[in-house]
Amino acid sequence: MVTIDNLGSKLYFILSSENSHDEINEWRLLGQERDGNFLFSWTQSSQESPPQTHIGIYNYKENLLTKIYSFDKKANCVQASIDSDKSILAFVVKETKDGNNYRPFLYRINDDFQNVYDLNLERSKQVMVQFLYPKQSVLLENQPAKLLIFIHQESILQYQIKRGVELNEDSFKYDSLVRMFIWAQWDPLQQTLYYIHNRKRSRGLVEGEEDVVEDSAAKTTPTLSGLQFNDELPHETVLNIPLNLPHLTSIAPTCCIYEDDTVPLRIHDCALDLVVLTDSNGFLCICHHYLYQPIQPVVDLADEDTSPVHFAYSVTVLHHSCVIHCVIPEIPWNKAKKIRPLFTLNGDHLLIFIPEVCTHLLDVGLMHEPCCHVTTKPLITDVETQFLCLAPIVSLGKGYTINLTTLDLIDVNVATSMLVEAFKSETLLENKLSILHYLILHSEDVDVASELISWQAERPFTMGFPQMLKEYLIGTAYSSVQRNLPSDANKLINLLPVTSLRVGNDVEVELDGNMICLSQDVLWNASMMLLSPQQRIVPYRSDIWVKLWDQLAKVSKGAQRFRPSQVVEKLTVSLVCYQPEVLSRSSTPMSPSGGSSTALNDFLNSQCSKRNQADSLPFFEVDSCTASKQEHIISVNLRELSMHLLKQSTENKMNRFQWQSQTPMHVHAVATRYITAQLDQSRQLCQILCKAGTYDSRWELDKGFVYMRFILFTILEKYYLAVESIAFPLPQGFTSFFTFLGYKTLSFDMFLQYVKRNVFELHVDVMKIIMADTDNSKSGIQYKLNLLTSLPRSRAKRLLNQWNHPISLMLRAREHSLNILSGVSGPPTARTHGIQKSTGFRGLTAFPSSDHLSPLDTFLDLLTAKATLTDIDFGLLIEATETSTEEFLH
Structure with missing residues (x-):
């Protein structure tokens, strides 16, 4: 983790250079648009004027802050959006006099800063606004500005606002897109609206099975839908995913406490913490964070804050048709309720940062199936949990997040040194294998992986050392082929082995006293949740949804990697x-x-x-x-x-x-x-x-x-x-x-x-x-x-x-005799050098007789009866006999 900038300090420096005697404070991030520009509010006062709230647009790359609207007093502006040509501003004010009431306004940006229009949509439920951004950079003549207005648990409205005219009832028209939604999120890059609503459950029963459910409310299920907005064409529903959210039903009460999340723009209360992450390459991950108790404990109210709960999250990796679950048991309630995990895409991985607990790198890229997940210590350890409210931002680079509490711009990329430290710690074998996989294939840092293997080789009796060597061999071989493969054959690389880990393994990692449990389930018929390319308004248009469909088609084909x-x-x-x-x-x-x-x-x-x-x-x-x-x-x-x-x-x-x-x-x-x-x-x-x-x-x-x-x-x-x-x-x-x-x-x-x-x-x-x-x-x-x-x-x-020893002579002689006696004839073996005789060798005198008839003579007669003289190596037999005699006598 590296702090890049503090946006509050930069903005303060810009304004203080123009008004050096003014007091400037209470910076607040109101939103970020598709082009990367931020919307901020701040309070400014001087000796001559009371405090006033201002709204400005900030270009980070050019370090330019432009004031676009000023309230006549201090106001609690919680969210804002500006259209693509910077002519209309929409903002929401949260009034707290008689409870929390949200009021959306429109403002035509001009020189006099006076044309403000109240949309008369004051609600006690959360209200947010968002302009649509066309893909084309130049707007068509008389093309209206399109504005989405979200009213929690009521509706999502689309306004079409005329340009170049005064804001009044005749300057816009609207229609209702969604009714009665539980949760919603806006994706500025893909221009997609995700929302959760209760949908009638499909029967899905076996033929002949009776549906015994009588309650009509129980026949609905929470469903995540996606609306894709296009420039000139009508929007289209590209996604419908049934969710397993047992604590949310159509009749369940909500907590009605809002965090007012502006980056990413989400509309929800504290009953549901969910975020959707996408990438134009065809990634789609649905991240759901929740707390639960498997067994309700019997505790006093005084001990309720310290009672243990399970901190958990699930990630639906749609492009791989699977769900990854993580459970961290036994977290005190007073600690767990303050933790807001960060979910952000980090290259081929999904980075999950859980303050004071751990950091996860879930391998969810398109290269291979998700199986090599890394667990390390928390990225940020020097900031208290209540001061951490991290949110991913767009268009500034991979791994950039912002702390909404302090406005610190943070690079949350996992440093190699942290992975090395995790590898050298007493961590689980699967975690070490995943770290090697990450270094070799994803960060392409084979040198560091080699250093880790060398470090582990100094501890060769460690359990799992051969598995680490296997992971290194498989990973480096795959990486080498990937670099040197012809472009016209690169599809076949998806069939090569990429890791020694199996998909779907349950993993338990202990980190600083916390047990972190990972498991994985398979989704069935994931492609049925998507709109097929031929059903699109523009068939086979090149966007995230076609790429996602193609990826799911590849997964469903079940091509097997080489084992x-x-x-x-x-x-x-x-x-x-x-x-x-x-x-x-x-x-x-x-x-x-x-x-x-x-x-x-x-x-x-x-x-x-x-x-x-x-x-x-x-x-x-x-x-x-x-x-x-x-x-x-x-x-x-x-x-x-x-x-x-x-x-x-x-x-x-x-x-x-x-x-x-x-x-x-x-x-x-x-x-x-x-x-x-x-x-x-x-x-x-x-x-x-x-x-x-x-x-x-x-x-x-x-x-x-x-x-x-x-x-x-x-x-x-x-x-x-x-x-x-x-x-x-x-x-x-x-x-x-x-x-x-x-x-x-x-x-x-x-x-x-x-x-x-x-x-x-x-x-x-x-x-x-x-x-x-x-x-x-x-x-x-x-x-x-x-x-x-x-x-x-x-x-x-x-x-x-080649063995110059008496035993060699005797063994060869015995084999030679055995071959002759068994009828295996052949040319005599090549004559080898004789054995060096010791002094005093007696030879055949060991068998004295009047006619020198000895057992050797008898044995040679037996051999000549079985084979011709040319087949018998007399020298070998005699020398072996003499050697055995010498051996016997001495």
Whole structure:
């Protein structure tokens, strides 16, 4: 939160420069028009004249205040509006002599400031006025000024006032637009009138079910309707939404206490606090704030102010066809009744500021479904609640609000530092994931997100650390594709995974002792609440309502985003029979010879050229396998994603607003770029984590398998778990480095469990180093044999041939004999170097006999009876026998 300006001080400076001796005070905001100009009232007095109330129009950008009307005395003017050509002023005076009475007036702006007309609509109920603003900048000749007059619980009138004539009964005509409304709000940007009225409830019963309701009043339901005003065309009802407001019925009494909200212009009493927020891109959110007690407590009147109530609000996100509920229980009544929450659109988010409690960022943008909601501490902490009455304003920039109590102009954009602080606090995991999502995709601040991942890596035992890594990988991959995707294929990006959070999760966040509960419900048939584009007065005109209809049509089609679990399921099956020594190298966009697109290869080369020595990893990015697991995962990802994109785009082809230009070439472009982003972001995250594990690429001597730390292993174990769970590819060389790091960090029994659970992969390169690193003690030999028996047969034979040890000779000899005796014939194995003999070796003298007949001779005779001499490796068998004899004797 940043205070930009104090409008009261600026206005005072403007007037005091002209009348330095006058006393100027009691500033009041009367309204803001579509063009951004403010209407203010103030009281001014001097030694020669008594206090007088004045009305002026203020242009904030030019810092220009123009006085347009002066009362002859001090008056309680509560609201005003001026027409588009600044010729007619309408204002409302609230008189408090015999109760609260509202009186609207018209004033023709001219030099003598005398032409004031009383509309004779004095009421005890709230009365407000508002001019319509045409979209065209130049008014047509003799075009009347259109004025809306709101009379609470009575009617909404539309006046058409002639221009250039004296104000009297003949200068205007009027008609009634709405009768008996409960609540109303004017949207100056869209020129839309929203109002709540009681409407007959549609039956909506199952066939054969009887309607047992007899009370006619109970057959009505509060309905929010929207009237869209056009320049020359008549207005049209574009919206009818039934609301769940059980405390409001046609026979329920109202409190008749008014706040006189002028920005935004709302007509209501204290029985209903509701505001509608819209954006020209097709946003529409209905925000309803209320207090309730689930169980009426039995308390003394003296304790009534401290009795706890539930502070709650609901947001109907119409463009996503859902409702988000928030409940903050156990707030004292004397505190809850003073809180006026702020609801304002903030980019792709809806910002809700609840003084002294919290700030919410509800993710309600069009990019994806609402699921990543952020909860932080209150934006404003240095101002007491009773001095906070914030209201969003238009045409001054995103996130600008005004404090109606102090006239401070405030920027309520959530600072990155506040999100960082919330992430580092003991907050809920879902909140941390939402913060990462916000930083990566919405504020596009990947550097800060990377810093948070590095900070979290210093605490690798935190619950949910792998989920944070998953969110980072999914978010950065989506963001990378979004930046590099061709414009003609951008519709398909809506099918890519965007977050690891599920839509509709119930979330409970504890903040400064307050439990904040968020939940989400789905709206059914939301499009039935709108006027369809073909039913408009001007069919398919480009405005918020057509965009909203298109958005709801897209939601109702139910296009499914790609789920990483689809690839995980495929890999669960395919990796069971994965044998890298047998498979040939596959051809994918990641392969040196893979991919058929020159543009794609150029893109990959440009990405690789950005990797400098400062970003290197603590292992050599080389896989010694013929076909790496990385390429296998990439190929499965590419196949599954391509099929998903093609299937979804084909099923939704009839929706001309979304899929009309998508072709298989677009599918290929999106799929290859996303797979590229997967590998690139996986590598980038590995660099971040290795750096957080105190690895520095400048230490060249530490590169490879020598560099190992327990903390680094723990971090990389979480990284491996995150990558595997969403089927992202690992950097080349990672699996061997991770395996040897685990070998040097864990006990052998634990290491063997990791191997049996397929976490560690015993490739040839890492096995060579483990075999060389392990001594030839009795336990060391047993370790080696356990590892060799865990390997595929071909890989174990390859390593066994390179193991210069008597055990290797005996195992190879036994296998050779077994093959011959079982009838598996083949060429003799290549002759390997003999084992270094110790001094005093006795050889065959261990089997003395007169004719040198020994068990070995008998065994060789048995083998020659089963196979030809060329199939038998006599040298291997004799050397293994001698070695076993030596081993036996010693």
